[in-house]
Amino acid sequence: MAREVKQVTFTKAAIPKLTRVAAYARVSSAKDAMHHSLSAQVSYYSGLIQQHPGWQYVGVYADEAKTGTKDTREGFVRLVYDCKAGKVDMIIIKSISRFARNTVTLLETVRELKVLGIDVFFEEQNIHTLSADGELMLSILASYAQEESLSASENQKWRVRKNFEEGKPWNGTLLGYRYRNGVYVIEPDEAETVRRIFREFLSGKGVIAIAKGLNADGVKTRYGRDWGKTSIGGILRNYAYTGNLLLQKTFREDHLTKKTVVNDGQLPMYHAEGTHEAIISMEEYEAVQDEIARRAAKYVPPDRCFTGRYPFSSLIVCAHCGKHYRRKVTATGPVWICSTYNYQGKAACPLSKQIPEPTLTALTADMNIGDLTEIVAESGNRLVFRFKDGTKTVKRWQDRSRAESWTPEMKEAARQKAIERNRHNG
Secondary structure (H helix, E strand, O other), X not given: OOOOOOOOOOOOOOOOOOEXXXXXXXXXXXXXXXXXXXXXXXXXXHHHHHHOOOEEEEEEEEEEOXXXXXXXXXXXXXXXXXXXXXXXXXXXXXXXXXXXXXHHHHHHHHHHHHHOXXXXXXXXXXXXXXOOOHHHHHHHXXXXXXXXXXXHHHHHHXXXXXXXXXXXXXXXXXXXXXXXXXXXXXXXXXXXHHHHHHHHHHOOOOHHHHHHHHHHOOOXXXXXXXXXXXXXXXXXXXXXXXXXXXXXXXXXXXXXXXOEXXXXXXXXXXXXXXXXXXXXXXXXXXXXXXXXXXXXXXXXXXXXXXXXXXXXXOOEEEOOOOOEEEEEEEOOEEEEEEHHHHHHOOOOOOOOOOEEHHHHHHHOOOOOHHHEEEEEEXXXXXXXXEEOOOOEEEEEOXXXXXXXXXXXXXXXXXHHHHHHHHHHHO
16 A cells, blocks of 8 residues: 655744844033943943843944034934934933933934834833834923923023122133132243243244244143144133133023024123233233234235135044144145144154145035045045045045146246356356
8 A cells, every 4th residue: 555645844933033222322521420421321231232132232322522402413423324224123212311302303303213113212211202102202201301401501501690790700720820719829830831822922923833832842731731723822812811801702502502602792791800810911911912913914815704714624634643634825835734743743743644725625526525524634645535424435636746836936936046046157
């Protein structure tokens, strides 16, 4: 009798798909204690996600010294970009205030992620944004967080203005003084540095030359850093060195943007006379301000307003020392040069190289400079252009030939020298 054999097909059990989970952490102060807090948050969320059996760890996106009312947080922007790229299914955040205190920004971002099917879980409030009542609860709590931010901002403004009315300065971190019991007290060694800066400027030295001299002598700023153009300029313009204070010269636009703007009459200023011992006489201070104005007028036409900003300002970063490039006008035209190299010489940053401005303009002709986050200047004439959307482009540039680097004035000077040489030889 024939035996019948039946073939049985077994269906393979589907492996459940892991939920790709990321976390976002933020602290609003760069102080050491807050830095440790950020490290603790990153460590906590890394462990939480990786130990969960149904989750796949994507990463912890973090921002330090950024407030929840700003939308320029690099880690936050990168997280949203990765969500749009399909890399994340769920985000874990400690609380609503860590995400955003601006209700509009919060809801817009949550709704944008919701459309993509991405859930945001707020631990403290125990809210999942993909749940039925998630958005309602979120709206109520975010409004509360925004009002809390406004209240804290107004309280801080009240304290600052009260101090201004009493002739007390905004902070006590002024070179040459120590802030004791609400009064500036002279610190002798630093005061001598201030006097040296004023003295050398009036003798004809430029701010870069003064900075180089101080750095060469091992003299540091109030924060223990090397001197540069900005720090020297700040000393020379600081009215407090006359023993008087002009307070509320700037103010915060509002508690959401936290943008600092110049006070052009929107708020009262407070002039307090004789609040502390002067390091610089009023006559010397005014002489320096007149000299600053005279030098500025020499290089900027009277019919043109110059803000000190160029298209590439604060964009180009030296890959070797990490400092920004600055614009410098040379005999061959404007170039962009590493700040370390420019202020401290080749020995401080020997691998950096100055870039002709026309070369930069040509390399960025097909780009929107506003879309760039930075341009990294590497060895071998290599520039890495990084964009806000997380992409990057690498380009190389060619050195100018000797003939191209000669201006008409240089060629004429060389011609005159040749004529003089021939005349002597003849």
